[in-house]
Amino acid sequence: MSKIKYPVIVVAQDLREGHVVFVGSQGLTRDWREAVVAATPEAGEALLARARIDEAANSIVGAELVEVEQRAEGIRPIHYRERFRVYGFGRQDSAFTDAAE
Amino acid sequence: MYRYDEFDHAFVQTRVAQFREQVEARLAGQLTEEEFRPLRLMNGLYLQLHAYMLRIAIPYGTLSARQMRQLAFITDRFDRGSAHFTTRQNLQLNWPKLIETPDILAALAEVEMHGIQTSGNCIRNVTSDQYAGVAADEIEDPRPTGELIRQWSTDHPEFSFLPRKFKIAVTGAAMDRAAVAAHDIGIRVVRNDAGEVGYRIYVGGGLGRTPMLARLVREFLPKDDLIAYLEAIMRVYNLFGRRDNKYKARVKILMHEAGTETVKRMVEEEFARLPRAAINVDPAELARIEAYFAPPAYEALGDEPALLAAARQADAGFDAFARANVVAHKQPGYAIVNISLKPIGGAPGDATSAQMRAVADLSERYGFGEIRVTHAQNLVLPDVRQRDLPALYRELLAAGLGDANAGLITDIIACPGMDYCSLATARSIPIAKAIAQRFANPARQQLIGELGIKISGCINACGHHHLGGIGILGLEKGGEESYQITLGGDPGNDAAIGKLLGPGLAGDDVPDAIERIVDLYLAGREAGETFVAAYRRLGHDHFKGALNADRH
Numbered sequence: 001m002s003k004i005k006y007p008v009i010v011v012a013q014d015l016r017e018g019h020v021v022f023v024g025s026q027g028l029t030r031d032w033r034e035a036v037v038a039a040t041p042e043a044g045e046a047l048l049a050r051a052r053i054d055e056a057a058n059s060i061v062g063a064e065l066v067e068v069e070q071r072a073e074g075i076r077p078i079h080y081r082e083r084f085r086v087y088g089f090g091r092q093d094s095a096f097t098d099a100a101e
Numbered sequence: 102m103y104r105y106d107e108f109d110h111a112f113v114q115t116r117v118a119q120f121r122e123q124v125e126a127r128l129a130g131q132l133t134e135e136e137f138r139p140l141r142l143m144n145g146l147y148l149q150l151h152a153y154m155l156r157i158a159i160p161y162g163t164l165s166a167r168q169m170r171q172l173a174f175i176t177d178r179f180d181r182g183s184a185h186f187t188t189r190q191n192l193q194l195n196w197p198k199l200i201e202t203p204d205i206l207a208a209l210a211e212v213e214m215h216g217i218q219t220s221g222n223c224i225r226n227v228t229s230d231q232y233a234g235v236a237a238d239e240i241e242d243p244r245p246t247g248e249l250i251r252q253w254s255t256d257h258p259e260f261s262f263l264p265r266k267f268k269i270a271v272t273g274a275a276m277d278r279a280a281v282a283a284h285d286i287g288i289r290v291v292r293n294d295a296g297e298v299g300y301r302i303y304v305g306g307g308l309g310r311t312p313m314l315a316r317l318v319r320e321f322l323p324k325d326d327l328i329a330y331l332e333a334i335m336r337v338y339n340l341f342g343r344r345d346n347k348y349k350a351r352v353k354i355l356m357h358e359a360g361t362e363t364v365k366r367m368v369e370e371e372f373a374r375l376p377r378a379a380i381n382v383d384p385a386e387l388a389r390i391e392a393y394f395a396p397p398a399y400e401a402l403g404d405e406p407a408l409l410a411a412a413r414q415a416d417a418g419f420d421a422f423a424r425a426n427v428v429a430h431k432q433p434g435y436a437i438v439n440i441s442l443k444p445i446g447g448a449p450g451d452a453t454s455a456q457m458r459a460v461a462d463l464s465e466r467y468g469f470g471e472i473r474v475t476h477a478q479n480l481v482l483p484d485v486r487q488r489d490l491p492a493l494y495r496e497l498l499a500a501g502l503g504d505a506n507a508g509l510i511t512d513i514i515a516c517p518g519m520d521y522c523s524l525a526t527a528r529s530i531p532i533a534k535a536i537a538q539r540f541a542n543p544a545r546q547q548l549i550g551e552l553g554i555k556i557s558g559c560i561n562a563c564g565h566h567h568l569g570g571i572g573i574l575g576l577e578k579g580g581e582e583s584y585q586i587t588l589g590g591d592p593g594n595d596a597a598i599g600k601l602l603g604p605g606l607a608g609d610d611v612p613d614a615i616e617r618i619v620d621l622y623l624a625g626r627e628a629g630e631t632f633v634a635a636y637r638r639l640g641h642d643h644f645k646g647a648l649n650a651d652r653h
């Protein structure tokens with residue numbers, strides 16, 4: 001694994017239904033705009049620790065840190081794969097225009 | 102069609118009940134995700150980028166109208182109203198929920214379907230010629246053989262934990278439409294000099310990271326010996342196939358490393374050792390299976406050249422449809438009809454529940470209630486009276502299924518790619534859409550003629566890009582999607598792996614590059630020459646210039 005660069009958010013999937021979820025300030029959320037952004041390794045670990053509690057409670061699976069950058073209009077995952085995942089299916093449907101841009 | 106026996110019914114029902122318990126145990130925390138994952142995969146349930154995905158087996162690509170209606174019902178009730186037919190003649194649901202999957206499996210079991218052995222290191226769903234039993238160029242219907250293999254391989258204790266997944270294809274026709282050379286075992290029904298029907302066996306094909314074509318290991322195998330011979334191949338593979346490295350675990354690597362002659366000798370030795378009589382199926386059992394595939398009650402009809410010529414004259418759309426989508430049937434007065442799931446601008450292989458129901462209805466009104474699924478991600482009505490073709494065409498048009506592009510440049514094979522698949526390195530579907538839009542003009546498609554474009558969203562090659570006349574592989578390069586183009590691949594009798602044309606392109610540049618390749622083909626071809634034939638004559642370098650403008 002290459003070293004993680006910050007800031008990050010936590011992305012996971014709902015165990016029962018499979019949809020993508022984020023760790024938000026009020027708990028899990030399906031809206032990427034509500035995802036808590038962690039700017040440091042410590043904050044990232046703390047965010048992941050919160051997700052591990054939900055994993056242990058069998059409500060989500062596959063929690064992981066996803067690198068983002070902060071833009072005026074909101075966060076933007078660094079890697080295109082995560083942009084597709086975070087912004088959601090169909091948001092990238094127009095060919096080769098960058099998701100959410 | 103084959104009907105499950107008591108054993109099959111009991112087996113599938115037991116698996117549904119087991120999975121229901123396993124899901125409950127997972128939700129209650131009695132199973133961890135690590136423990137649960139292999140259990141759900143054994144039933145075809147994956148977790149993809151945005152959702153779960155359920156892969157449903159369609160053995161040898163044959164569906165009844167009843168099964169198709171049930172699939173439509175499931176698609177409406179448990180998914181978003183459309184589903185995806187794959188290159189392995191499977192159906193994938195893209196949005197099932199884990200909590201509803203036991204109900205989906207129960208609904209599938211009602212029509213003798215399931216997702217078992219659509220994942221994992223086992224013998225996967227057996228694939229076959231989509232025209233099995235009706236093709237004019239067929240020696241014998243390959244489906245009884247497919248069914249025999251399905252029964253033999255289902256839940257076989259010795260072959261449930263193979264070094265890697267294992268794929269078998271069987272065809273009974275002179276023209277290979279099942280891409281047997283791309284399978285771990287490829288089986289062709291053949292007739293020997295004495296007039297006996299038997300099998301020609303190929304081993305060691307596979308695409309993916311290290312594409313290889315299967316090699317001939319047995320020129321003629323008597324029919325009765327099939328299961329013992331397959332068992333011998335599987336034993337050799339199980340014993341000598343590599344388990345240390347998953348990239349080297351396919352039987353193709355064993356063939357490559359040990360050599361065809363060595364593997365052949367080991368298989369023959371094992372075959373000689375096996376108690377054949379105990380392993381082979383009783384010919385009476387094979388006859389029982391064959392009876393299920395007996396031809397339907399065809400009417401005694403004559404061919405209808407005058408009627409069809411007049412209909413084609415009167416309707417240019419029907420003319421194009423008849424040319425591209427209608428294929429010769431072995432029975433006089435009948436025809437095979439391909440239903441394209443490649444509308445311009447659509448995702449290849451996707452069908453809505455309404456379309457699935459329409460096809461089920463049409464299969465009953467214009468046939469015997471049977472539907473085929475092709476590895477090119479289209480559907481087939483196998484038994485249409487020639488005189489019904491114009492009416493069927495109009496109904497297909499009304500259902501949004503009248504595209505006259507089977508086998509043409511817009512009949513693009515594409516895997517789900519990064520729109521869905523968690524293994525993907527790039528998207529496939531938008532590339533397919535962009536190319537289809539570029540070549541949307543029907544006259545231009547007909548001018549270009551038969552040409553297979555195949556797209557995979559990663560090196561796993563589910564889109565069979567190595568076998569495309571034009572193959573496209575989506576990769577990541579420098580943090581962006583990048584597409585490599587290969588030329589000269591061929592899934593048929595003269596199977597060939599495509600050759601890389603040059604460095605990867607940005608997605609936006611792919612349609613232009615394809616257009617330049619096509620222009621070079623049109624400029625260089627001789628009368629009647631297909632793309633692949635022209636490629637072979639003109640040579641790879643003839644096409645090199647096609648990439649120059651778009652280096653990425």
Ligand code: SF4
Binds near residue numbers: 524
């Ligand atoms: S080729 Fe790759 S991206 Fe496409 S379906 Fe297969 S694994 Fe997924």
